Amino acid sequence: MAENQQTPPSFQDMILRLHAYWSAQGCVILQPYDMRVGAGTFHTATTLRSLGPESWNAAYVQPSRRPTDGRYGENPNRLQHYYQYQVIMKPSPAHFQELYLGSLFAIGIDPLLHDIRFVEDDWESPTLGAWGLGWEVWCDGMEVSQFTYFQQMGGFDCKPVAGELTYGLERLAMYIQGVDSIYDLRFNDAGVSYGDVFLENERQMSKWNFEVADTDTLFKGFQAAEAECRRAIEADVPIAAYEQAIEASHLFNLLQARGVISVQERASYMGRVRDCARGACEAYMAKFKDEWTAKFPGWTA
Amino acid sequence: MDCKVSGVDGMSAHFLLELRSEEIPARMQAQARADLERLFRKELESAGLRPGAIPDAVKVWSTPRRLALIARDLPLATEAVREELKGPRTSAPPQALEGFLRKTGLSADQLTERDGVWFAVLERPGRATADVLAEAIPALIRAFPWPKSQRWGAASLSSESLRWVRPLSGIIALLGGEVVPCDIGGIVSGRETVGHRFHHQGTITIDGVDDYAAKLRAAHVIVDHAEREAIVRDGARRAASEAGLVLVDDEGLVIENAGLTEWPVPLLGRFDEAFLAVPPEVIQLTARVNQKYFICRDAAGKLANAFVCTANIAARDEGAAIITGNRKVLAARLSDARFFWDQDQKTPLAEQAKKLGRITFHDKLGSLAEKVARVADLAEWLAQEGLVPGADPAEARLAAQLCKTDLVTEMVGEFPELQGLMGGYYARVEGLPDAVADAIRDHYKPVGQGDDVPRAPVTVAVALADKLDTLRGFFAIDEKPTGSKDPFALRRAALGVIRLITDNGLRLAVAEGDLLAFFADRLKVQQREAGVRHDLIDAVFALGGEDDLVRLLARVHALQAFVGTEDGVNLLAGYKRAANILKKETWQPLPQTYTAEPDEALLGAALAEAAPKVEAGIASEDFTAAMAALASLRAPIDAFFETVTVNDADASKRANRLALLDLFRAAVHKVADFSRIEG
Numbered sequence: 001m002a003e004n005q006q007t008p009p010s011f012q013d014m015i016l017r018l019h020a021y022w023s024a025q026g027c028v029i030l031q032p033y034d035m036r037v038g039a040g041t042f043h044t045a046t047t048l049r050s051l052g053p054e055s056w057n058a059a060y061v062q063p064s065r066r067p068t069d070g071r072y073g074e075n076p077n078r079l080q081h082y083y084q085y086q087v088i089m090k091p092s093p094a095h096f097q098e099l100y101l102g103s104l105f106a107i108g109i110d111p112l113l114h115d116i117r118f119v120e121d122d123w124e125s126p127t128l129g130a131w132g133l134g135w136e137v138w139c140d141g142m143e144v145s146q147f148t149y150f151q152q153m154g155g156f157d158c159k160p161v162a163g164e165l166t167y168g169l170e171r172l173a174m175y176i177q178g179v180d181s182i183y184d185l186r187f188n189d190a191g192v193s194y195g196d197v198f199l200e201n202e203r204q205m206s207k208w209n210f211e212v213a214d215t216d217t218l219f220k221g222f223q224a225a226e227a228e229c230r231r232a233i234e235a236d237v238p239i240a241a242y243e244q245a246i247e248a249s250h251l252f253n254l255l256q257a258r259g260v261i262s263v264q265e266r267a268s269y270m271g272r273v274r275d276c277a278r279g280a281c282e283a284y285m286a287k288f289k290d291e292w293t294a295k296f297p298g299w300t301a
Numbered sequence: 302m303d304c305k306v307s308g309v310d311g312m313s314a315h316f317l318l319e320l321r322s323e324e325i326p327a328r329m330q331a332q333a334r335a336d337l338e339r340l341f342r343k344e345l346e347s348a349g350l351r352p353g354a355i356p357d358a359v360k361v362w363s364t365p366r367r368l369a370l371i372a373r374d375l376p377l378a379t380e381a382v383r384e385e386l387k388g389p390r391t392s393a394p395p396q397a398l399e400g401f402l403r404k405t406g407l408s409a410d411q412l413t414e415r416d417g418v419w420f421a422v423l424e425r426p427g428r429a430t431a432d433v434l435a436e437a438i439p440a441l442i443r444a445f446p447w448p449k450s451q452r453w454g455a456a457s458l459s460s461e462s463l464r465w466v467r468p469l470s471g472i473i474a475l476l477g478g479e480v481v482p483c484d485i486g487g488i489v490s491g492r493e494t495v496g497h498r499f500h501h502q503g504t505i506t507i508d509g510v511d512d513y514a515a516k517l518r519a520a521h522v523i524v525d526h527a528e529r530e531a532i533v534r535d536g537a538r539r540a541a542s543e544a545g546l547v548l549v550d551d552e553g554l555v556i557e558n559a560g561l562t563e564w565p566v567p568l569l570g571r572f573d574e575a576f577l578a579v580p581p582e583v584i585q586l587t588a589r590v591n592q593k594y595f596i597c598r599d600a601a602g603k604l605a606n607a608f609v610c611t612a613n614i615a616a617r618d619e620g621a622a623i624i625t626g627n628r629k630v631l632a633a634r635l636s637d638a639r640f641f642w643d644q645d646q647k648t649p650l651a652e653q654a655k656k657l658g659r660i661t662f663h664d665k666l667g668s669l670a671e672k673v674a675r676v677a678d679l680a681e682w683l684a685q686e687g688l689v690p691g692a693d694p695a696e697a698r699l700a701a702q703l704c705k706t707d708l709v710t711e712m713v714g715e716f717p718e719l720q721g722l723m724g725g726y727y728a729r730v731e732g733l734p735d736a737v738a739d740a741i742r743d744h745y746k747p748v749g750q751g752d753d754v755p756r757a758p759v760t761v762a763v764a765l766a767d768k769l770d771t772l773r774g775f776f777a778i779d780e781k782p783t784g785s786k787d788p789f790a791l792r793r794a795a796l797g798v799i800r801l802i803t804d805n806g807l808r809l810a811v812a813e814g815d816l817l818a819f820f821a822d823r824l825k826v827q828q829r830e831a832g833v834r835h836d837l838i839d840a841v842f843a844l845g846g847e848d849d850l851v852r853l854l855a856r857v858h859a860l861q862a863f864v865g866t867e868d869g870v871n872l873l874a875g876y877k878r879a880a881n882i883l884k885k886e887t888w889q890p891l892p893q894t895y896t897a898e899p900d901e902a903l904l905g906a907a908l909a910e911a912a913p914k915v916e917a918g919i920a921s922e923d924f925t926a927a928m929a930a931l932a933s934l935r936a937p938i939d940a941f942f943e944t945v946t947v948n949d950a951d952a953s954k955r956a957n958r959l960a961l962l963d964l965f966r967a968a969v970h971k972v973a974d975f976s977r978i979e980g
Binding site for chain 1 (some may be wrong): 631632
């Protein structure tokens with residue numbers, strides 16, 4: 001415990017410790033999905049893998065883009081690009097909460113010095129046709145993780161239920177390192193700060209997201225992704241279809257940041273993204289249904 | 302008997318149930334306690350435990366991680382029940398007897414016969430309460446009505462697996478200190494529990510009812526929610542007063558924080574005074590909603606730069622690190638808020654308003670800018686025409702033009718519940734007149750039944766114009782509420798209009814056609830609470846053409862007073878009789894070739910006198926006078942029915958008497974359509 005208190009890990013060290021911790025719990029340690037997504041949940045390792053009866057344990061970092069959260073590098077707490085650490089365990093293990101608390105301890109949070117709380121926060125992603133029950137985990141009043149038991153994904157009951165953890169890495173690191181600005185985080189122990197790595201990126205990308213991105217191109221891109229998603233579903237390649245759903249979802253977020261989608265249109269665009277994502281999930285289920293039914297007697301989609 | 306060992310005496314024993322789970326949402330705990338007790342009683346009673354045998358003093362406790370129930374002095378066994386069931390007659394066909402045997406599970410030789418009827422005597426022997434409980438516990442767990450429940454773990458491979466609010470992790474069930482064995486979804490009952498998540502390691506073994514709370518307390522768990530609530534309430538107040546401040550009491554926060562902690566420790570922290578430049582509502586909202594913090598006021602009643610959070614541990618450093626952490630979180634939220642506050646003020650509202658053109662109000666109703674333009678015209682007109690007396694038309698127009706502008710501000714983007722309020726602040730900062738700023742702030746009012754109705758004329762004009770425009774718009778594109786669906790909250794808008802009009806005594810034609818009928822419906826619902834009869838509102842609306850709600854209600858009030866009198870009751874009866882006759886009969890006007898009977902002449906004369914009075918009363922809105930004129934018809938119509946034959950063989954008599962009744966009905970209809978009146 002004392003050792004953990006002495007040297008708060010750098011940003012990258014924190015990630016390495018989480019990798020080591022979850023690796024020891026039997027998770028495969030994956031690399032980020034190589035597409036622009038809004039959250040770690042969008043990685044196929046979470047969405048598609050949470051479908052079906054097979055057990056699956058994985059952990060990975062996912063760069064996440066939320067264009068509307070951009071603040072041109074001027075807000076010490078908000079970024080349009082940040083990192084989520086994602087853990088998915090299916091079926092959800094019996095002591096998932098304790099495993100999670102163990103991971104906090106591994107990165108230097110002492111639960112008798114800091115107030116850790118599980119505060120109701122049910123999760124729902126209309127885009128993914130998914131919902132679950134769980135909490136946001138507070139550390140001294142700050143939300144440091146989202147903890148969810150998936151109940152449905154892509155409109156299907158999760159059988160079995162997967163447990164999902166999402167850590168907001170920058171917030172957690174700010175907390176552990178005791179800094180007031182994201183940009184002041186020690187990225188490593190060799191003098192490189194988070195700002196050194198990402199400040200210019202935030203400035204330029206905020207400007208592009210809010211002011212520059214060509215909306216015609218975005219609209220066209222949205223339509224193209226939507227069409228390609230349908231083609232991929234027809235061709236029975238649901239993973240490819242799902243990638244197009246992710247693409248459409250991100251383009252929609254960019255259009256939102258450009259302020260060209262009205263409140264009413266918003267619902268319709270979200271519906272279109274949802275149809276893509278659900279279609280991909282349905283195709284994925286359909287593709288493996290027979291195999292799963294044979295392997296897991298009694299299991300039904 | 303004074304030797305109670307582990308809660309057992311010869312006849313009764315104490316029962317302890319603990320259902321342990323992962324964190325139960327704070328907002329669900331009170332209902333869960335009530336449900337636990339209700340289901341416990343129900344299960345035991347249906348198992349044959351006399352209702353009176355379950356003590357009144359069942360205790361139910363909750364923490365985030367457990368629901369507990371203690372029932373003292375449960376009888377150790379249920380009573381034997383002897384029940385006699387009456388069967389078919391001995392002479393009945395054999396199928397009837399077979400059915401009776403199936404129902405009772407007896408054979409024919411077990412029945413007894415009395416007076417030609419079969420009787421079955423069913424004996425249910427007493428059962429051990431422990432056995433009853435072993436069945437009742439799984440039953441109540443499966444029947445538990447959580448508002449939301451989930452599946453979890455390996456068992457969830459099937460969608461039929463056990464559901465609970467969050468994963469259920471353990472059950473203690475002890476009767477007289479003995480484990481009541483049960484197994485639900487692989488969770489086996491026992492006597493072990495766990496203490497505080499961080500202050501206690503390992504398991505705790507419970508002997509029974511008497512050591513449960515004490516052992517948990519020793520393991521840093523206060524199982525009694527009321528005690529934790531008191532700790533939060535008193536501790537937060539004390540923390541504030543020790544800092545020379547006054548806590549802003551908030552019982553909702555007390556309960557919520559007690560529901561989030563097993564070992565609550567209120568701690569006071571400070572935030573940078575510079576944040577107090579942000580409107581106090583913003584600070585309070587973010588502290589309360591986002592962080593569950595109490596706020597404090599200084600001696601002068603002004604918001605202080607302090608908050609009280611409730612930790613769930615007795616921290617090694619007395620909470621210093623926790624306060625620092627929470628202060629940072631609040632500072633981050635408040636600096637966001639201050640950024641929005643500063644940023645928003647850089648752009649005048651009139652400039653911001655241009656962005657409304659980019660927001661669609663509704664596909665078929667145009668942008669928000671277009672809506673605002675309509676509202677501005679309407680608000681100005683309402684003021685100009687004196688329909689909202691005292692409202693300055695220019696101020697009404699300006700306020701309406703700016704009333705939705707805060708929707709595009711950063712602050713309202715972040716805190717949608719501050720819409721209106723922020724617009725009011727920004728308007729004042731810009732130096733706009735108070736009447737305009739107030740109107741922007743309050744134009745959404747009244748929001749619900751309990752909300753205040755605006756009185757300031759400019760506010761009334763804008764609030765009314767906004768709601769009327771919404772209603773007219775959605776009715777024009779046929780987006781009316783149906784059943785439980787009211788996606789555009791039109792019922793609330795209509796109710797708002799009704800209250801604005803009636804509370805301010807505004808005289809205007811509110812609507813026509815479908816929309817007027819919709820107002821009539823809403824008015825009936827709204828007036829029900831005030832004790833106004835819906836059938837009387839119907840009766841006045843049924844005449845058509847009444848679109849002035851103030852006049853309508855005055856007429857309804859007079860009508861309600863009248864139909865409550867003896868004259869009213871009798872006149873209504875006379876009206877119904879006349880209407881029934883007229884419904885059945887047809888006639889052609891014929892010259893009067895006979896001498897009218899006295900009561901016939903009397904009714905004719907009374908009608909000739911009353912009808913103009915009724916009309917005059919209504920025209921001058923002296924509805925009491927109109928009712929009095931109607932009342933004068935009561936005696937003549939009673940007498941007419943008493944002594945005059947309507948369906949006379951003489952065609953002239955029949956036609957002229959029917960025509961007289963028709964005149965009577967017409968006179969009554971000047972006041973209201975009495976056929977709609979019940980009773």
